[in-house]
Amino acid sequence: MTVVDSRGPDPGQRPNRDGSAVTDEEWAVAQATLVADEPIGATESTIADMDSRFGSSVESVVPDIGAGRGPSWLDAWLNANAHRVVAWRRHIHSHPELSRAEHRTTAFLVDQLGRIGLSPRLLPVGTGLTCDIEGTSAGPTIALRADIDALPLTEATGLPYSSTVEGASHACGHDAHTTVALGAAMALATAPDLPGRVRMIFQPAEEVMPGGALDVLASGALDDVDRIYGLHCDPRLPAGSVGTRVGPITSATDLLELRLTSPGGHTSRPHLTADLVHALGSVITGLPALLSRRVDPRTGTVLTWGAVHAGEAPNAIPQDGVLTGTLRTADRDTWAKLEPLVHDLTQSLLVPLGVGFDLQHRRGVPPVVNERDSTELMRAGITAALGEQAHADTPQSSGGEDFGWYLEHVPGSFARLGVHSGSGRIKDLHQPTFTLDERALLVGIRTMVHTALLSLRS
Secondary structure (H helix, E strand, C coil): CCCCCCCCCCCCEEECCCCCEEEHHHHHHHHHHHHHHCCCCCCHHHHHHHHHHHCCCCCCCCCCCCCCCCCHHHHHHHHHHHHHHHHHHHHHHHCCCECCCCHHHHHHHHHHHHHCCCCCEECCCCCCEEEEEECCEEEEEEEEEEECCEECCCCCCCCCCCCCCCCCECCCCHHHHHHHHHHHHHHHCCCCCCEEEEEEEEECCCCCCCCCHHHHHHCCCCCCCCEEEEEEEEEEEECCCEEECCEECCCEEEEEEEEEECCCEECCCHHHCCCHHHHHHHHHHHHHHHHHHHCCHHHCCEEEEEEEEECCCCCEECCEEEEEEEEEECCHHHHHHHHHHHHHHHHHHHHHHCCEEEEEEEEEECCCEECHHHHHHHHHHHHHHHCHHHEEECCCCCCCCCHHHHHCCCCEEEEEEEEECCCCCCCCCCCCCCCCCCHHHHHHHHHHHHHHHHHHHC
16 A cells, blocks of 8 residues: 555645645646546536536426425525536536546536635545535534545446446446535535534545545544544435444455466376366365354355456366455454464365465455444434434445445444335446436435534534
8 A cells, every 4th residue: 555644735735646745826727627628527618508407496306305304504505406416426427437547526526616615625645535614613523425436347227427438337326425425515515503624525446445545544634533424325225215223334355366376287187286176166165164164153254256267178287277256254353363364274275285376365444333423423314304214224234345444543424325216126236237316315415414413513
């Protein structure tokens, strides 16, 4: 991992993409260039085009499920800007950018936040940003985080605003996460009374391990934060609902890559060599079985292989092969012990077979472990924003999420935002056909705003 100087630039300077300091003037020129290069762009004509395409009322875009629940300034902001919220999401959806290459997305956010007088600040790694909404009185600092990167998948939804980038799409809903955070920031900036500070974190590189959350932490963005919150799309929950859980809500996720070597030989004489394909098969079935007898099953530890490659000819024992997969666990303490255990078990399987091996165990992200008080505040925020019926319990997922790094430094909570329309089959995350019900955008904004307000006043 690249070590980033967390002290930040001197006054009057901003961080460049390579971490060096540039003047405010140089930074502004660079951002203007990025915006100008944007296929849609973040210009006055763009906003006018958004207005003409998506209408000027909530009803002409998506219904606001929480309309009228207040506060009045939030209702007013959503009534006036719901069509823009949808337009922002479709703009970001159409122009996805992969991890650590989110330059135009970052520029778009900088432009939109700057339009209302906020002062976004680039992360030292060059993509992603933070932006503070200063309150009217002293109080805690509450962070709201969204991830902004896309997946290396070609979209197959057929939507009119589908990805325009071959091999990249927002198949994990980060376009929605970004839009919700942007809307929450815009709405909170109109609040007449804010007892403290809200820090928006637009994080890059969630989809690559060990995650862009480490870059945010290295920048010092959480040094003075009291609590942090985040949302993630969940196609198994209906739009209008938000799922919460005290304790672990995701799992730790590591990557395994096992390379085997052998002298090779003819398949008629396996006794004269090391049978590499047989060895691969032994690990494929044997390692998960051994782990199940060495790790407490209540920890939810799961090893699943995703790819295996070896050989070309049916009558030739290959000289090399590779096996890759993911290792997940729901328990933080178990995660800390898995790497040496997996190595020892792999060695016990392969040494008798005479093959050489190199095991790369890439530590990924820790489990997201929601703190109780923060989760209770978020549940209260959901109720205030949408009503008691909107709250849903949610099980722990075996998926990984780098939000867990934040919760090892400050208390907070991570929730699941329902995005299923209620009809048709569920279209899952990380699939080229993933879609979401855009009513969830306004639900997410209301949830994040109310959660921030309650946390500021707690």
